[in-house]
Amino acid sequence: MNTAISVEHLAYTYPGVDNTPGVTVFEDLNLRIEEGSFVAILGGNGCGKSTLAKHFNAILLPCGGKVWVYGMDTSDEDKRIAVRRSAGMVFQNPDNQIVANVVEEDVAFGPENLGIASPEIRRRVNQALTQVGMYEYREHAPHLLSGGQKQRVAIAGIIAMEPKCIVLDEPTAMLDPRGRREVMETVTRLNREKNITIVLITHHMDEAAKAQRVIVLNQGKIAADGTPEAVFSQVELLHGIGLASPDTVELCWELNQQGFALPLDSLDPEECAQILYNAVKI
Numbered sequence: 220m221n222t223a224i225s226v227e228h229l230a231y232t233y234p235g236v237d238n239t240p241g242v243t244v245f246e247d248l249n250l251r252i253e254e255g256s257f258v259a260i261l262g263g264n265g266c267g268k269s270t271l272a273k274h275f276n277a278i279l280l281p282c283g284g285k286v287w288v289y290g291m292d293t294s295d296e297d298k299r300i301a302v303r304r305s306a307g308m309v310f311q312n313p314d315n316q317i318v319a320n321v322v323e324e325d326v327a328f329g330p331e332n333l334g335i336a337s338p339e340i341r342r343r344v345n346q347a348l349t350q351v352g353m354y355e356y357r358e359h360a361p362h363l364l365s366g367g368q369k370q371r372v373a374i375a376g377i378i379a380m381e382p383k384c385i386v387l388d389e390p391t392a393m394l395d396p397r398g399r400r401e402v403m404e405t406v407t408r409l410n411r412e413k414n415i416t417i418v419l420i421t422h423h424m425d426e427a428a429k430a431q432r433v434i435v436l437n438q439g440k441i442a443a444d445g446t447p448e449a450v451f452s453q454v455e456l457l458h459g460i461g462l463a464s465p466d467t468v469e470l471c472w473e474l475n476q477q478g479f480a481l482p483l484d485s486l487d488p489e490e491c492a493q494i495l496y497n498a499v500k501i
Contacts, residue, residue: 223289223384223416224275224306226250230283231270244270245439247284254289254383257410257417259427259447262436263461268420271436272388275418276308289383304333306384307377311392313369322364322372323348323357329380340379347378350413351405367398371405378409384416385409391423403429424451424465428486435462448484467491474498 229248232241244267252258262268273279274286277293289305291298310316319325323344330340348354351371356364361372370390377385387406391399403426410417419430427433433450435443437460443450451457451464454472463469467488471481479498485491 220253223254224252225287228284255414259430266436307382309387311389313373316373343379347375367401386418452483
């Protein structure tokens, strides 16, 4: 597989204010994300996950080392626009990304700024809204939509610019369970059907469990990296850095403390229920 994003010896320090020392987030981080993959990045508050996400879109630039997006150096000012076309960014609060008073006009905003011709913009807008299940709302006012619908409109605005990768920085943090489900179904489908590389920053374990790969950050370093089953089975490691595995894994782990010998790689509730049934049936 080709590499979508490559992080090589990344160092980053937020500058201090009024002669106070800066805050170092990364000193020597190395990471590769493959094209077409779905990667979730987890970690506690202050671990660096949002800082890392902003490096993928050249919102932040390395203090040391390099970040490459589809072979482009994010520190190269001449490549900055191309980097942002390749890796679109969706933020936590959709209201911060919605700029127009009509849904379809908002989705058209990005392509218009890229200088795309009007007929092509219309095609992209219709296609993007269809892909996120919001085409029927194209003439609605965004402020009348639910949180989940707004976030899907924000995602459509990124899709309309036809990026190869979408980086989502805690996109469901402000949503109710229905909105979270809508957004997760959308990004999962985009990865599966359109082969768009997805990088999801989240603190919800059930969302991370839907990814193909989970990366756990702790104090600016990678604490765990692998499939969801492999990472979430490391319950003690996650507890040690203030995180928890999905409920199914936590339940089996707690039972194992009471003398059971249950596997810790079951992320599906029905599968977990069957494992528990087999363990207790006479």
